[in-house]
Amino acid sequence: MCIDCGCGTDEVSIDGRSYHSGHHAHAPHISNSRMVRIETDILAKNNEYAARNRDFFAERGILALNLVSSPGSGKTSLLTRTITDLNSSQAISVIEGDQQTTNDAERIRATGVAAVQINTGKGCHLDGHMVGHALEKLAPETNSLLFIENVGNLVCPAEFDLGEAHKVVILSVTEGEDKPIKYPDMFHAADVMLLNKVDLLPYLDFDVDKCIAYAKRVNPDIDVIQLSATKGDGLADWYAWLEERRVHPECGYKRTAHHVPSESINGAYNAPYGEEV
């Protein structure tokens, strides 16, 4: 049971195993109706977990990236290609989020790096709490690169901070070029848009300039990289973007709006919730 966070969602499992049982608060009985001011952000709890994850990453020099997209954008293919190309020079690990199956974690492990699968059950996104537990199991190396592949969904993952340095949104040219304005919250939350499958452009009506203009309209600061995970176009630009952030991962953690400092983590290796690994 998770003694530190103590909440109970039954559907979520990490590598097939549930990580806690639930409990609820019970208050003594007092009658008479009255008003109670609460003034609490609904996402405050998630943001606390995310802040703990963020401290964990920052203290260890881990560059954590939250990969978000629609299903079928080529996220996992891009990830396996990236790992294959960078693994010899850079320690990498992966947290995979899907509603069901461990297929993606297996694809990642086949490249030789450590991967933990979170199955969210009915859940449509990863949250800070799930990722904290996954980190206990994964135990990523210091100064490494951590990819968190979120559930394929351009809506809900925008709202849930995981403690990452950057959200990376992947859009493939086989989708609509107006997705940045159809799903503005996600493109607003992301720091970079990877336009994938550009090798297919000659066969499609996708207007790249229009797509980029839409993305910039929602988020004027968003970086855009055009690439093809299968053919290799543009990958050098993506790796250069990663390298720039890997050298200074703290830059990504400093400017995140939700950052609430948590207690410092002691010990040689403590996971975000204090349990020894």
Added chain:
Amino acid sequence: MHEMSLCEGVLRVIEEQAAVQNYHKVKTVWLEVGALAGVEVDALRFGFDVVMKGSIATDATLEIIELEGQAWCPQCMKNVMIRQRFEACPECSNYHLQVNGGEELRIKELEVE
């Protein structure tokens, strides 16, 4: 459907506060929801009833206070109202707006026993 998760977050806060503020039943919940918070109010209402069932907030009424989206237009040098993130300034058509209101997602207050 992350509205369901948000409702679970609301219930968690209600249950935590029950011990602190000494109540055993929640009759009304007031939530502030900004127009740019990425929340579908109908889905939130649906999720609320489902999630609260069997808890100290069973059958509680959900009151939603909707807050308008607001952004600073550096060209007009003032705040303007927007309904979506990708909207241009209604006065000068500039897209480079800085959102500064309407992202709220807060539990404001409760009517309890």
